[in-house]
Amino acid sequence: MERLQKIMAQAGVASRRKCEALIQAGKVQVNGETVTELGFKADPKDDITVGGKPIKHERKLYLMLNKPKGVITSASDPQGRKIVADYLKGIKERVYPVGRLDYDTEGLLLLTNDGEFANLLTHPSHHVPRTYLATVRGVPHGSKLEKLAAGIKLEDGMTAPAEVEYHDVSPDDKHATIAITIHEGRNRQVRRMFEAIGHPVSRLKRVRIGDLGLANLQRGKFRHLTPQEIKALQSSGSKPHNVHKKVRPDKP
Structure with a gap:
């Protein structure tokens, strides 16, 4: 017997x-x-319906997509x-997407029909690290990157410490x-x-979630995660991370 919401999430109905x-x-x-009781326990073999429709125990899928820019992270879009x-x-x-990437943001996006897996990676308490390459206008120097690393005040509060370092700088700065x-x-x-430190982002790409990177996956292509990758992500989402700042402020 398992909690009803867990059975539903595992069947791909939605997140827990x-x-x-x-x-x-x-x-x-x-x-x-x-x-209506959240503590209710059921047998996965029970006749369970949501909105009058029986839930289906589909095979679990875990996909990684290299999302192009200009694509909606949604199951549908009324604007076509x-x-x-x-x-x-x-x-x-x-x-369903595990988390979101903005319309103008590209890169690594996970998709699954395992609601438990999705919740494990997106719940705020788990702090799963996500790495982005942000191309910005101008070259932010030492003190500005230190602010990002230490945490910077936004309209919805201070950000948590981040890890920040140069990846590339154009010859003309x-x-x-x-x-x-x-x-x-x-x-x-x-x-x-980056807007808060005066350097707006012109291109943003997510390249890593936990220890999983895009590697050579081409833009617009997807692949299935390996059992080892799934296990590593589950482990990453099941334990608290030590969030610390890291910064290399000097211009290369």
Whole structure:
């Protein structure tokens, strides 16, 4: 017997938190009886319906996509713009993004139908590190990068310590690419951090989640994660991380 929201999440209904909301809203039935108690336990073999539709125990999928710029991280878009599902040729199961990447942000995006796995990686308490390459206008020098590393004040509060270092600087000093690793998932956080120090982002690419990197995966392509990669990500999301600042402020 397992908690109902866990069974639902494992069946790919939604994240565990969203499944809890569905239960509390009275939209879930077990063997014909409506359940609203979050502590309710059921057998995965029970007749479980959500909104009158039975849940399906599909095979678990864990995908990595190199998301192009100009693609919506969503299951659908009323404006008819490209969505990440358009790039998952051959995948019949419905999978959901693990977290989000902005329309103008490219790079590593995980997708799965395992709600428990998604919740493990996105819950704020787990602080799974995410590394980005941010190309910015101008070249931010020592004291500015120190501010990003130590934590900088945004309109929604101070950011947590980050790891920041130069990746590349243009010969004419008109732009620089900074590698930044954060352990939070606020809306447009990296862009807002660089705007706060006076160096707006012109290109943003996520290159790593935990120990998983894009490697040679081409833009617009996806692949299945290996069992070892899945296990490593689950381990990364199941334990607290020591968040510390790291900065190399000197211009290369």
